[in-house]
Amino acid sequence: MGVCRRAALYLARKKGKAILLFLIFFLVSTLLLTCFSILNGTGQAARNLRSNIGAAFYIRPYAQLTLEDGVLSEGATPVISQQSIDQVIDAAQGQVKAYNTEHYGYARSEQLHFLPGAGDNEASNMGQVTAVRDSGLTDVFLNEECTLLAGRHIRTEDENKILISAELAAENNLEVGDVISLTHAGLDQQDGKYIDTIPEKTAFAKVEIVGIFQCNRAADSADSPTAGKAANHIYSDSHLLVNLQEQHEGIYKGEIAFYITDPLELDTLLERVKVIDSIDWDNHILRENDFQYKQIAGQLDDLQNLAVALIVIASVFSIVILMLILVMRIRGRIHEAGIYLSAGKSKTEIICQFTLEAWILLFAGFLPAFLLWLICSDTVNGFLFGALIQGTGTAALQTGGSTPNYLQPDLLHSGILFAGELVAVLLTVLAASSMILRLKPKEILTRMS
């Protein structure tokens, strides 16, 4: 009779002992699967969260103010070119997942009556235009200072599309999908009156309203001109101001925001950006923003440390319990080992049988533990990671809407864990069988009698 058959018969006939060991393996496997999934999950969650939360850096041009002979004068507004932006993206080596440009100008329309501000007159009834690549990535929308009420955001591929405020839309009975004509304008003061610096209009553009937004900002100051009122602010795509001859293609006066995947790479990346010589660093400020990540990184570290501590405790506890149980079981089987030895079976064969029995029970315990964890992992995932992920807040930059299940056991890691348990069981059986290995057959038989 071979080892396999003897092991199978033992498990089939010694049901109580087999069930007890099966339950222990089931509990140990569940505990270890949980701990390793949490450790693996926190690592994956950290990577995803870093990517979702991301970080940003900004290149902002600023005009140099010079004081000469008691007169304060402002130099020309510096600009940043598309070529420099491309160099920054190259330097980031794939880390930039999105960027946004800003350029500013003014626009008027015969079909649009802007909400009047201080000193409003026919000539100064205009609104400020912020031309962006993606309006969803502008600070006011990211910080939820402004929210989109209808329609959609300005996209990179758009041309002659605008967002207007709900107040401006109401004032002019406009809605998403309406098309109006805009022309260029410039604001200045002359003799205390606001004037349009471009009285002769040469550039016009038909624009489509693609979205209507509302802002919760503080009220405009009383001396704010019509163009300075928040309700008159228009967001447009990057092409509109070029079409209205207020911007050269690929030249930006506003801040350029770069959103990157991994906040941990931010410092290295900034070092690489700082050496790009096509940007005039005397007139540009480089600033970073990874505040949100740093807030959450602490929580993730705590969770990972907890998982590591749990794994160590669970592993030590499991090995000790298993060792004790197997030692007790195998000591109780010295008599049986003696009979096998006297029947000509080798010690190796006897230990193989004990190991095989334990492995079969380990497999039987591991399988339901795996299935149970497969079913429960989603719930535990929501409990552990749900609040953490909801707290990130940067919906526009997140890759998906729903919370991914970081704790779902995968076959590779579970297989490695199972292999580890097989080795641990083998070592434990060998250690527990040390008495059989150490004693001579006669000594075992003497103990038997």
Added chain:
Amino acid sequence: MSILEFSDLKYSYEGKQNVLRGISGKMEQGKLYAILGPSGCGKTTLLSLLGGLDSPDSGRILFDGIDIAASGLADHRRNHVSFIFQAYNLIDYLTPAENVSLTSKLPPLPILECLGLTKEEAKRNVLKLSGGQQQRVAIARALASEAPIILADEPTGNLDEDTARDITEILKESAHGMNKCVVVVTHSNELAKQADVVLRLKKGKLSM
């Protein structure tokens, strides 16, 4: 021709010196040997040495002319000898038939039936059999193996008189009918009377 030959066997263990003081002898197939002697005289120790369960301090044991220490004690136990114990020593989670199959690939039922067990009894839990039936299973296990030597340590010690007589007959038949070399350690004079050769062990010395 002797199948088992031992010469100048000496054995001591912690707490007891000179259990065996250089004993020698020869055993042949087809004979029933009885080893008699007072308790603690070394009968079981001698049986253990002959069966390869232990090694002597000095001296040699030859199976078919080959030193069992050289060929390996485990090999000797596996191929040359089979044991019968006073306490039967059956595996409790195996049926009688499965216990017999431990030492042989032959079908176990014919030999169990020869020894008086029914088919139903052969498939029952061994612990539910009587002492006599359990000893018959142990003997069946020994006989089923192809080993030419059977070493029995007080095989009738736990049995009533009638059953002991039956077992003695079976052992005798094993030696004479199956050409086995059967060595029995016993206190029973009845069994010794049935033996072909009686060896007496006293104060570490063996005498005929």
